Amino acid sequence: LAVFGRQIAIAAILICALIFGIGLLRGEAPLLMLLTALSLAVAAIPEALPAVVTVLLALGASRMARAQALIRRLPAVETLGSVTTICSDKTGTLTLNDMRLTEVWAGGQRQPVAALGGHAPLLRALLLCNDIAVDEAAHALGDPTEIALWRAAADAGLDRGREAALTPRVAELPFDSARRRMTTVHRDGNRFVAYTKGAPEAVLPLCATMTTGQGVTALDPEPIAQAAAQMAEDGLRVLAIAQGVRNAMPSADALAELEQELTFLGLVGLIDPPRPEARAAVATCRAAGIRPVMITGDHPVTARAIARALGIVGDGGDVITGRELQSLDDPALARRVREASVFARVDPSEKIRIVTALQANGEIVAMTGDGVNDAPALAHADIGVAMGRGGTDVAREAASLVLLDDNFATIVAAVREGRRIYDNVRKFVRFVVACNSAEIWAIFLAPFFGLPVPLVPIQILWINLVTDGLPGLALAAEPGEPDIMSRPPRPPREGLFDNGMLWDVFWSGLVMAAITLFTEAGALRLGDTHWQTMVFTVLTFVQMWQIMAIRSSRASLFTQGLLSNRPLLGAIGLTFALQMAVIYTPGLNGAFNAAPLTAAELAVCVLASSLIFILLELVKWVRRLRARRRQAA
Numbered sequence: 066l067a068v069f070g071r072q073i074a075i076a077a078i079l080i081c082a083l084i085f086g087i088g089l090l091r092g093e094a095p096l097l098m099l100l101t102a103l104s105l106a107v108a109a110i111p112e113a114l115p116a117v118v119t120v121l122l123a124l125g126a127s128r129m130a131r132a133q134a135l136i137r138r139l140p141a142v143e144t145l146g147s148v149t150t151i152c153s154d155k156t157g158t159l160t161l162n163d164m165r166l167t168e169v170w171a172g173g174q175r176q177p178v179a180a181l182g183g184h185a186p187l188l189r190a191l192l193l194c195n196d197i198a199v200d201e202a203a204h205a206l207g208d209p210t211e212i213a214l215w216r217a218a219a220d221a222g223l224d225r226g227r228e229a230a231l232t233p234r235v236a237e238l239p240f241d242s243a244r245r246r247m248t249t250v251h252r253d254g255n256r257f258v259a260y261t262k263g264a265p266e267a268v269l270p271l272c273a274t275m276t277t278g279q280g281v282t283a284l285d286p287e288p289i290a291q292a293a294a295q296m297a298e299d300g301l302r303v304l305a306i307a308q309g310v311r312n313a314m315p316s317a318d319a320l321a322e323l324e325q326e327l328t329f330l331g332l333v334g335l336i337d338p339p340r341p342e343a344r345a346a347v348a349t350c351r352a353a354g355i356r357p358v359m360i361t362g363d364h365p366v367t368a369r370a371i372a373r374a375l376g377i378v379g380d381g382g383d384v385i386t387g388r389e390l391q392s393l394d395d396p397a398l399a400r401r402v403r404e405a406s407v408f409a410r411v412d413p414s415e416k417i418r419i420v421t422a423l424q425a426n427g428e429i430v431a432m433t434g435d436g437v438n439d440a441p442a443l444a445h446a447d448i449g450v451a452m453g454r455g456g457t458d459v460a461r462e463a464a465s466l467v468l469l470d471d472n473f474a475t476i477v478a479a480v481r482e483g484r485r486i487y488d489n490v491r492k493f494v495r496f497v498v499a500c501n502s503a504e505i506w507a508i509f510l511a512p513f514f515g516l517p518v519p520l521v522p523i524q525i526l527w528i529n530l531v532t533d534g535l536p537g538l539a540l541a542a543e544p545g546e547p548d549i550m551s552r553p554p555r556p557p558r559e560g561l562f563d564n565g566m567l568w569d570v571f572w573s574g575l576v577m578a579a580i581t582l583f584t585e586a587g588a589l590r591l592g593d594t595h596w597q598t599m600v601f602t603v604l605t606f607v608q609m610w611q612i613m614a615i616r617s618s619r620a621s622l623f624t625q626g627l628l629s630n631r632p633l634l635g636a637i638g639l640t641f642a643l644q645m646a647v648i649y650t651p652g653l654n655g656a657f658n659a660a661p662l663t664a665a666e667l668a669v670c671v672l673a674s675s676l677i678f679i680l681l682e683l684v685k686w687v688r689r690l691r692a693r694r695r696q697a698a
Contacts, residue, residue: 066118069561070111073498077109077505084509091512097521101508104522108504108529111497117537118490124541125486133469134479135453141465143490144448145483147557148355150428151476152419152446155361155368156209157455158433158473159375160337164213166191168301170292171331172278182221186276187330190306192218192228194249194260199225210302213335214262232258238320242362242412242438248324250314259309259323264364264410265293265332268305275329284329293332297366300374301334339375346474347376354553355480357473358423360408360416368409378406387411390418399425413438420446429557431476433468434460450476485545487555492615493537494561495570500532500608502574507581507604519585519600521658527647528601531640532608539633546617577607577677584673598648598659599670605644606674609637614681619688622678 081102088098119139126136136142156162169176171184181188191214197207205212215225232251240247246263261268275284293303307327315322350357357377361368365384372378385401387410393401399422408419413436420442423430432439432446435456440463443449451464452471461467468475507519520528562570584603588596613622616630627634647657654660662670 066114066561069494070114074110077106080505080509081106081109084505087509087512088518093518097518100522101518101520101525104525105505105508108525109501111494111501111533113533113537114494114497117493117534120538121486121490121493121541125482129479129482130469132478132482133453133472133475134482135467135469136465136479137461137467138465141448142483142486144429144465144557145431145480146487147429147555148431148448148480148483149554150356150358150423151350151431151433151473151480152358152360152416152423153433153473153476154435154452155359155363155371156337157435157452157471158468159343159359160339160371162209162337162455162471164209164302164335164337166213166217166333167336168296168334169331170289170296170334172276173288175292175296178217181217184276184331186308187306187333188218188221188223189228189232190260190262190308190330191215191333192223192225193232193234193251194247194262194306209337210304210335214304214333217333235314236317236320236323238324242414245362245410246324248320250320250323255312257311257314257323259311259327261307261309261324261327262304265290265303265305268307268327269329271324272307272327272329274327276331281328289329289332293364294366296332296334297364298370299334300367300370301336302363302367304333304335306330306333339371340472340474342472342474344375346477349477349550350480351376353480353550356406356428358406358408358419360411360419362411363409365407365409368407372407382407384409387415390415395422395425398422402426413442416442417445429554431466431480433476434464435471436460439463481545481550484549484555485543486541488546488549489540489543491561491566492543493540495566495615496540496608496612497533497537499570499574499577499611501529502570503577503581503607504528504604506575506578507600510578511582511585514582514586516582516585516589519581519597520604521597523657524597524601524659527657528605528608531643532605535636535639536609536612536633539630539636540612540616542632543616543630546620548619573611573677573681576680577604577611580607580673580676584670593666595660595662595666598654598662599666601657601659602644602648602662602667602670603674605640606670607677609640610675610678611681613637614678614685617685619685619692621682621685 085098085102089095122139122142125142129136153159166178168178169181171187195211195215197205197211197215199205205215232253234249235252236250238248245267246261248259248261250257250259269286269289272284274281296303307329309323309327347357359372359377365386369382369384372382383405384407385405402422403426416439420430420432429447431448431450432442433450434443435452437457437459440459443460443463448466449464450466450468451460453467453469454471466479504525511519581600581604585596585600588599617625648654648659649661
């Protein structure tokens with residue numbers, strides 16, 4: 066828009082200087098031509114453009130906020146229309162973040178959660194190796210995974226307060242994304258019990274023995290790994306649970322010794338159901354030419370199962386793990402991400418490499434995140450999307466968009482709104498540039514046809530005032546076109562006038578000028594003394610007919626319906642009423658060098674100006690016809 070503004074300002078100054086010079090050569094009064102040229106310069110430059118575009122973006126941001134998408138930076142609204150890849154967390158964004166423990170593998174067999182009561186050590190580990198808090202209303206507060214583990218133990222009859230009193234916690238090795246496990250240490254009489262939970266591949270190497278129905282035996286990792294893989298294939302998040310018993314407590318510097326020679330207690334499988342609307346949102350993304358990418362810390366098999374259920378990948382979809390990601394250099398990663406749509410066991414700090422690799426392939430990336438470690442990736446992405454419910458302040462500060470409901474479908478809705486807003490900005494630019502060029506063409510070409518200057522300066526300024534402002538703002542309410550999410554993303558380097566819009570602006574401005582000049586020539590030939598008022602009225606009305614026709618680049622106005630954009634209909638009605646007031650109000654018409662038109666003259670103005678609407682509708686009909694023929698072929 067800044068480049069366009071400079072270009073049109075230079076063009077307008079040159080054209081107006083040319084018109085001033087031609088007027089002087091024809092013998093026109095210098096003062097009249099100076100005022101005409103200056104008025105035309107004011108009319109030619111769309112001074113309302115910055116205000117209208119800002120209002121369009123702001124109104125769009127307001128609509129997004131009502132749809133649970135909070136825009137923090139207005140330019141992001143435009144970028145949303147170009148997004149080609151959406152990288153999303155799984156938990157809470159693609160899923161409900163409502164964990165439920167559904168299965169266990171203990172004693173050498175896979176069992177339903179109801180069988181937990183028969184595995185007391187496993188139950189105590191779930192309850193004690195847990196950082197949830199319980200409020201006065203007995204509501205659990207904390208991580209959803211830990212809440213699900215606590216709930217399963219509580220349902221089996223264990224009381225957290227009593228167990229914590231009997232075996233108080235004395236130390237902890239907290240969870241982090243590198244270790245993928247946590248350990249808590251509890252005093253149990255004269256001994257110390259360490260409970261460890263985490264990813265199976267992070268816990269099993271620490272175990273030397275395992276519990277079975279016959280007691281404790283040497284660890285056989287093969288059936289455990291097979292069970293974990295099978296549970297993951299069923300879409301479950303799998304955690305391994307183990308314990309270690311020590312007679313003495315190691316020093317604070319040697320707490321890691323507690324995670325050695327552990328006894329494996331079992332696997333637990335948790336389900337986090339996909340959001341009901343997520344699959345439809347993914348399908349909408351694909352139809353819009355946007356690739357959804359899932360990034361999760363879960364097991365690769367679990368990640369693939371959830372991604373397959375949501376339609377992100379097919380049966381043979383490629384999954385890149387965090388370990389594999391670390392082994393790839395940047396060029397190799399850029400090649401892999403062209404096909405892979407699922408990243409599993411990924412640390413938040415690795416997200417920035419994924420973003421960079423996608424951008425190296427020319428992708429416009431939206432990246433979601435909620436933690437402090439996500440902030441660099443959010444800032445580096447073309448659109449950073451932070452979680453409004455569970456996200457940190459640091460993540461929200463780095464993001465351009467905040468999801469108030471942490472929902473993937475909301476990102477897709479924001480992309481739809483971004484495309485709609487950008488479309489409406491282009492429609493306004495097309496409208497205002499075509500109208501302004503029509504005024505320039507009419508005044509520039511009139512001398513070449515032996516016609517007097519069609520308008521006086523105040524009429525030029527009036528047309529500019531009533532046509533550019535309210536009708537342009539009313540385009541903000543224009544609904545999205547039916548195919549808005551079935552066409553590919555807009556190329557980021559696409560110019561404002563690409564895709565034939567420059568040609569549309571040129572010929573429609575020329576046609577509106579021709580209609581105006583034909584009206585002037587006809588009225589003068591018939592000796593109508595109101596010819597200038599007719600030209601004044603036609604040039605006003607023709608712009609209103611044009612804006613109704615360009616509400617869609619393909620769909621007919623009769624298909625859209627007049628009432629589908631009530632603010633625009635009201636703005637056109639107000640423009641018509643103001644023009645009538647200028648023509649028919651005594652004193653006011655004198656100030657505008659106008660005269661009351663007869664009913665026949667007014668009818669001619671309405672009919673002549675409607676020719677642009679008919680022509681534009683015919684052009685759209687031809688385009689629809691060609692599109693149908695291409696589809697049939």
